[in-house]
Amino acid sequence: MEETLKALVHQRGAVRGKLTRVKNALVHCDAVPNPNIRNVHFLKLYAKTVENCYSEYNAFQNLIHALPLSNERRCEKEERYVEFEALYNELTIQLSTLLEELIPKPEMLPPDPPAGGNTIAPVAPVLVPQHFITPLAVPLPTFDGTYEAWYSFKSMFQNVMARYATETPAIKLYQLRSALVGKAAGVIDQDIINNGDYEAAWAILTDRFEDKRLIIDKHIEAIFSLPKLAKDNSIELRKLVDACVKNVQALENLELEVDGLGEQMLINQLASKMDRDTRKVWETRQDPGELPSYMDTIEFLKQRCRIMEKVETNSAKVEIPKPVRPVNKSKTLVTTNELQCTMCNNTHELYKCDEFEKKNISEKYNLLRRSGSCFNYLGKGHRTTDCASSSTCRKCNKRHHTLLHPVETKAEQVVNPTPTTKSAGESDSRSESTTDNVTSVETKHKNQNVVLCVSSDLQNKQTLLTIAVVLVYDYGSNLHPCRTLIDSCSQNHFVAERFAMQLALKKYRVDYQVSGLNGGITRIHNVVRATVKSRVTSFSTELELLIAPKITTDMPARSFDVTNWSLPTHVELADPNFNKRGRIDMLLGAEIFWDLIKTERIILSENLPSLRSTELGWVIGGVISEHTPVIARTFCSVVERDDFRDLLKRFWEIEGAQDLHQDSTTTTDECIQHFQNTFQRMPDGRFLVRLPFNERKSELGESLQMATRRFLTLERRLDQRPELKAEYATFIHDYE
Structure with missing residues (x-):
């Protein structure tokens, strides 16, 4: 309660202080005359202030009465x-008395005596007001803070105030503050208002808004932003002409004449904004070999406006009302809603159709596309992006119907609106040979079957896939060796996420779905463009690589001995360590496969x-001898787990590895150098650094005089209130 009482008393004291200042402003004596007490506007302003103070004081006093005080x-x-x-009461009476003295009362004149001296009934007196002109009766312009309107406002306001040279600076300042609206309201601070410094207020406004360069830029920007006319329309053409003339005249007032190159650029801008018919007429009036003039172009546009206005007025159609015959109308309130299935034409919804449910995913999507139906609601009349239904798939919570959810257990390609590509795992020749012996190791995650690997239990032979080691350029044009799988059954090229991070190349956002063996689906969200170079030849190409979490497992399945192989000595292998198990970081697809293959072939032996x-060197591929021990036969299949991919994505975003290769800028180096040259360590542990300035420091302008004037104003104010001066000094000392 004490804190509340203290706050109310403090606020109440502030209101009383306002009345005290009003009382001091009304002091008048012969030795020090006060011109303000003879000004009607000054007295009315303070009378309104006194009434507001009375209301505020009563409000605080009522809150104090409500407190439980002794x-x-x-x-x-x-x-x-x-x-x-x-x-x-004292101030109210004083102000009322002064206002009555200044505002004259109308005189009452008796009526003229009747002719002939006849006595008639008395007539009410006639009121004849005196001729009294209220100061500042002329309406003043307003300024909303737009730079383009500053010069016109300044000129009109100063011309009006010049007629009232006898007005006090306080009244002029009051009128100036009232004329500021919008963004300009509040630019003049309260100290200048209290001191009645009219000249300082103008200095602040001039410093803030009289930026000649900025005003010129605004007018030029308005000229280059003129609207283009699509058709003959007098209203739009008039707006175009008025906007152009207004901005050009403003630039001329700023001593920028329209001539030479600027005139031709302005005419070209106007011509580009004309509609087709107006442009034709204007072009026919131009003499070949002579440059058009701005004034002639504006005069042509004004004349065309007048012609179009007359034509539009005369061609206005007058609608003649036709006789209306009475017609007997009847209304029915019966509403029918006939449902028809787009699959079997029966009267039921599509999602209840047994035939539709038996279709595979590809056939369902094709049917919905042909009928123009929504993938989420399965109804006609709108697309999925415009669907107002809040329902989603009950299996994956995505924006499609549950009947359209991909079934990974079926070995078929899933048709989806996003781009789809097949990975190397869908090689027909490889899958057909192991149909009866292939086992799919799967795991359940979020109601989805994700293929982790595909292997065969056959122990009698092993197949080598074609692998090569290539060189890839990174962000800094450095070469990195990369073990690459060459596969003709892949529609795209892939790179492992680990290797892509090592290259530090710029990533681009994409949206792909990659389908693999047994319907396994991987979503690809990023792609990089990298240059791949051969180790052996001069072959080099730029490829677009989809970033996958992992290409495949280490290949071959196990290391084996090739000392007994009769490998030719005159050939250079694309992968010298083809017989050693290692990581695969890249996959090159069918787009480049046939450009790499040459005609030469060497057969080692029947079982090798x-x-x-x-172009990458000699690659080795085929079946190894059945006497070589084999653990598993591996197929390449791009798969993922969404939760693990998201976890890795968040990890790299937090670590910010993509920012490690950013080049330092000149501004960064200058900031570091400035800190090293100017910082100090204070006794309390804080750092002290000098404020930095760049080469644009001169654009701040000369503000010393204004700062000095405001400082002296503050000193005069503090000298009048010693208590406030002491508190202010204490506050400032805390920051020394």
Whole structure:
């Protein structure tokens, strides 16, 4: 309660202080005359202030009465209220008296005596007002803070105030503050208002809004932003002409004449904004070999406006009302809603159709596309992006119907609106040979079957896939060796996420779905463009690589000995360590596969793989001898787990590895150098650094005079209130 009482008393004291300042402003004596007491506007302003103070003081006093105070303290607060009322009454009477003296009363003149001296009934007196002109009766312009309107406002306001040279600076300042609206309201601070410094207020406004360069830029920007006319329309053409003329005249007032190159650029801008018919007429009036002039172009557009206005007025159609025959109308309130299935034409919804449910995913999507139906609601009349239904798939919560959810257990391609590509795992020749012996190791995650690997239990032979080691350029044009799988059954090229991070190349956002063996689906969200170079030949190409979490498992399945193989010595292998198990970081697809393969081929023996010449070197592929021990036969299949991919994505975003290769800028180096040259360590542990300035410091302008003037104004104010001066000094010392 004490804190509340203290705050209310402090606020009440501030209101009383306002009345005290009004009382001091009305002091007048012969030795020091006060011109303000002979000004009607000054007195009306203070009369309104006194009334507002009375209302505010009563509000605070009522809140104090509501507090549970002792009788002694309550009496003390009431005594202060009585003192305030006495001061209020004194000021109200004084202001009313001064206003009555200044505002003259109308004189009452008796009526003229009747002719012939006849006596008639008395007539009410006639009121004849005196000729009294209220100061500043002319309406003043307003300024909303737009730079383009500053010069016109300044000129009109100063011309009006020049007619009232006898007005005091306080009244002029009051009128100036009232004329500021919008963004300009509040630019003049309260100290200048209290001191009545009219010249300082103009100096602040001039410094803030009289930026000649900025005003010129605004007018030029308005000229280049003129609207283009699509058809003959007098209203739009008039707007175009008025906007152009207004901005050009403003630039001429700023001593920028329309001539030379600027005139031709302005005419070209106007011509580009004309509609087709107006442009034709204007072009026919131009003499070949002579440059058009701005004034002639504006005069042509004004004349065309007048012609179009006359034509539009005369061609206005007058609608003649036709006789209306009475017609007997009847209304029915019966509403029918006939449902028809787009699959079987029966009367039921599509999602209840048994035939539709038996279709595979591809056939369902094709049917919905042909009928123009929504993938989410399965109804006609709108697309999925415009569907107002809040329902989603009950299995994956995505924006499609549950009947359209991909079934991973079926070995078929899932048709989806997003781009789809097949990975190397869908090689027909490889899958057909192991149909009866292939086992799919799966895991359940979020109601989805995700293929982790595909292997065969056959122990009698092993197949080598074609692998090559290529060189890839990174962000800094450095070369990195990369073990690459060459596969003709992949529609796209892929790179492992780990290797893509090592290259530090710029990533681009994409949206792909990659389908693999047994319907396994992987979503690809990023792609990089990298240059791949051969280790052996001069072959080099730029590829677009989809970033996958992992290409495949280490290949081959196990390391084996090739000392007994009769490998040719005159050939250079694309992968010298083809017989050693290692990581695969890239996959090259069918887009480049046939450009790499050459015609030369070397067959080692009946039970060994063969060698094929490529642009990347000689690759080895085929079946290994059945006497070589084999653990598993591996197929390449791009798969993922969404939760693990999201976890890795968040990890790299937090670590910010993509920012490690950003080049330092000149501004960054200058900031670091400035800190090293100017910082100090304070005794309390804080750092002290000098404020930095760049080469644009000169654009701040000369503000010393204004700062000095405001400082002296503050000093005069503090000299009048010693208590406030002491508190201000204490506050400033805390920051020394």
